Amino acid sequence: MSIIADNENLEYKKSEDKKNPIIKPVSDENDKAFENNIRPKNFDTYIGQTSLKENLKITIEAAKKRSKTLDHLLFYGPPGLGKTTLAGVIANETGVPIKITSAPALERPRDIIGILMSLEEGQILFIDEIHRLNKVAEEILYPAMEDFYLDMTTGKSQTVKTLRVPLPKFTLIGATTKAGELSGPLRDRFGIIHRLEFYNEKELAQVIKRTASILEIEIDDKGALAIACRSRGTPRIANRLVKRVSDYAIVKYDGKITEDIANESLDILKIDRYGLDTTDRNLLKLIIEKYDGGPVGIETIAAAIGEDSRTIEDVCEPFLLQCGLLQRTPRGRKVSPETYRHLGYKTQNQSSQQSLF
Numbered sequence: 172m173s174i175i176a177d178n179e180n181l182e183y184k185k186s187e188d189k190k191n192p193i194i195k196p197v198s199d200e201n202d203k204a205f206e207n208n209i210r211p212k213n214f215d216t217y218i219g220q221t222s223l224k225e226n227l228k229i230t231i232e233a234a235k236k237r238s239k240t241l242d243h244l245l246f247y248g249p250p251g252l253g254k255t256t257l258a259g260v261i262a263n264e265t266g267v268p269i270k271i272t273s274a275p276a277l278e279r280p281r282d283i284i285g286i287l288m289s290l291e292e293g294q295i296l297f298i299d300e301i302h303r304l305n306k307v308a309e310e311i312l313y314p315a316m317e318d319f320y321l322d323m324t325t326g327k328s329q330t331v332k333t334l335r336v337p338l339p340k341f342t343l344i345g346a347t348t349k350a351g352e353l354s355g356p357l358r359d360r361f362g363i364i365h366r367l368e369f370y371n372e373k374e375l376a377q378v379i380k381r382t383a384s385i386l387e388i389e390i391d392d393k394g395a396l397a398i399a400c401r402s403r404g405t406p407r408i409a410n411r412l413v414k415r416v417s418d419y420a421i422v423k424y425d426g427k428i429t430e431d432i433a434n435e436s437l438d439i440l441k442i443d444r445y446g447l448d449t450t451d452r453n454l455l456k457l458i459i460e461k462y463d464g465g466p467v468g469i470e471t472i473a474a475a476i477g478e479d480s481r482t483i484e485d486v487c488e489p490f491l492l493q494c495g496l497l498q499r500t501p502r503g504r505k506v507s508p509e510t511y512r513h514l515g516y517k518t519q520n521q522s523s524q525q526s527l528f
């Protein structure tokens with residue numbers, strides 16, 4: 172079933188799964204359909220983020236006991252760690268519907284007003300990439316979040332009147348990869364702020380096994396771990412890789428994913444033992460070869476490797492920083508001795524000792 176929100180540039184599609192009342196924008200359907208299909212629907216099937224889950228369970232139970240809507244929540248952290256999934260889990264666990272949108276879709280005042288006015292009592296509104304909300308949309312959100320009303324103006328200049336329109340009580344869940352870019356006043360209106368952490372290899376192996384079982388892919392424990400090790404701590408990447416490796420296992424072998432088959436397939440995909448892909452390696456090699464290990468500015472790196480600086484910052488960097496292969500300094504990005512070792516270069520010390528002799 173497809174419903175059009177009051178907001179005319181957003182079309183929403185209700186999930187076929189009645190137990191999972193997630194409403195998603197129709198666009199991007201193919202890519203999202205796969206993710207939606209394998210998304211865990213409750214805390215029991217949601218793997219990882221253990222302490223966050225425990226905190227959320229308490230928050231949800233307290234809200235239920237008080238018969239109150241949940242406080243507004245902000246999730247931040249690198250992409251692919253399950254912010255949208257978690258919002259869906261919260262909706263299911265609290266038994267309320269959820270409306271999902273993202274800040275770039277809320278460009279005009281009528282977009283945000285339309286979506287706020289279409290909410291039902293207790294509903295969850297999920298806004299992805301919330302750091303990209305424009306100032307006007309933010310101003311509209313403030314009274315909506317704080318006291319559940321909208322300030323609407325009618326008339327012109329001297330006859331202008333402000334109308335206070337009440338809204339149903341709702342919970343806003345905001346997600347961002349860039350908490351630092353959120354304005355102070357918006358951040359302050361979230362009662363609960365949580366950071367999502369990278370997953371460890373054991374957790375990712377569990378995610379992979381769960382996904383494989385939903386997709387009826389045969390995989391053994393070591394095969395799952397081999398893929399987990401190269402998934403950059405990120406379930407979205409793990410889930411993509413298990414599909415790619417499964418394709419390889421079907422075409423070249425009998426379809427079952429083992430450790431050897433996983434490693435062979437990932438080598439062919441040029442995903443190395445750290446999970447780095449060609450873009451990551453090009454970025455690190457550039458800093459080593461052209462800038463003697465750095466520091467070098469992000470815009471220079473972006474221009475040299477032909478990537479958008481925002482993609483580098485949002486997608487490549489978080490994991491490279493986390494695993495210590497890249498460092499951020501006031502003068503730009505630099506690599507570590509481990510980066511030299513991992514990419515098969517002599518370390519800076521070894522090179523300078525060599526040139527001394």
Ligand code: ADE
Binds near residue numbers: 256381
């Ligand atoms: N698929 C994506 N993220 C997941 C998670 N955290 N747990 C289980 N399956 C997932």
